[in-house]
Amino acid sequence: MKPEDTAVVVVEPAPVPVVRQHNAITQARYDYTACQLDIFFYLLSRLRRDDTPDQEYTIYVKDVEALTGRQWNYQQLREATADMGSRMFEVENERTYQQLWMFQRVEYIKGKGCLQIQLAAPIRPFLFNLKENFTSYQLHSALKLSSKYAKRIYQLVSQWKDKASTRTYPLDEFKQMLHLKDPKGKEPELFQNISQLKARVLDIAVRQVSEHTDLKIDYELVKKGRAYDAVRFTIARQHPQQLPIPFEQPAEDARAFAARQHLDTLGITQPQLVATILGDPKHLDQLFKFTYQLKTDKVKATKNPGGLFLKICGLR
Structure with missing residues (x-):
């Protein structure tokens, strides 16, 4: 394992409100790609408190693609999970430090279009702690963000969603968290x-967080002398523009819910047609x-996408 893949997090001993607990996964320095973040957020959405310690989580590639509007092939996913599995998170407190890896x-599954994690x-406790900062809508929103930096910043500001602003992040710390700066100086x-x-x-x-999530945010750059030294984000809640995916439901129910949303968007609302499509796995695919x-x-x-879809399915 490369030393630069290590993420060091210092857990402060003083108690803080639950919504802003020092979370190893949120605060750690790591450089996940958009594909890896899609896997991460979708996996986070599937966590349940009553899961067994050896619980397996099944991720259907088409479900992730349908939610994100992006397409991933098996090779991309294999490379993504291999890299995620090799990343080490180091959590330190006054007495000890832990070295943690994501996957067991x-x-x-060949020919099934899915993977089991x-x-x-x-x-697991760190992931559950992180999930408590997100509602189902927020997890759905995170999957909709295309910029990996938008996804990471959305994680950060969501910890402060009950306040008007985040804490002030020194630019060096902020850049390290987004993997823009190597604290050891080995990378440019x-x-x-x-x-x-x-700009970048x-x-x-x-723009993406404000357009696609329940939070409207902005940022303030803070100067020290004549140079910018830190950044903080202002936060305002806003009404969601779309219904959340019910991640608390079983995967099959969430898939059906997403399908109903797609049908509604296409203008396909006739009960018999909806039932026919939802009841046929080929039509769903x-x-x-x-x-x-x-x-x-x-x-x-542009004129009648619903009609075109019905024609493709042989239902018109």
Whole structure:
């Protein structure tokens, strides 16, 4: 394992409110790709308090694609989980430190379009702690964000969602958390110019989080002398623009719920048609595929996309 893959987190001994507990996964320095963050947030959504220690979590690739509007192939997913599994999180307090890894096992089921993940037992409490900072809607929103920096910043600001602003992050600390700066100086620093940091990270994150989530955010750069030294985010709650995916339900129910939303968007509301589509696995697969292609402009149907989908399914 490379030393630079280690994430060091110091847990402060003083008690703090639960919503802002010093969480190893949120505060750690790591550089997850968009694909890895999609896996991470979707996996987080499947956690239940009554899960057994050896619980296996099944992730269907098409479900993630339908939620995110992005397409991942098996090779990308294998590389993503392999890299995630190799990352070490180090959690330190006054007496001890722990070295933690994410996965106990990842299994790809050939021909099924799914993977099964078993979490390493020691990291489970940290993941549950992190999940408590998110509602179902927020997890759904996180999957909708396309920028990996927007996803990470959304994690940070969600810890402060009951306040008007976050704490002030020194720029060095903030950059290290987003893997823009190596604390050991072995890797070149990204976006050293403040205008680059604003354009490539902060402005994009603020726009995406404010457009797609329950939080409207902005940022303030703080000067020390003549140079910018820190950043903090202002936060305001806003009414969700879309219904959340009910992650508390079993995976099959959540999939059906997502399918109903897609059908409603396509204008397909006739009860008999809806029942026919929901009751046929092939139609469901076609629905998620069609929705993805429609979002990515691979299908052109500006006038009547619902009619085109029904024609593809042989229902019209």
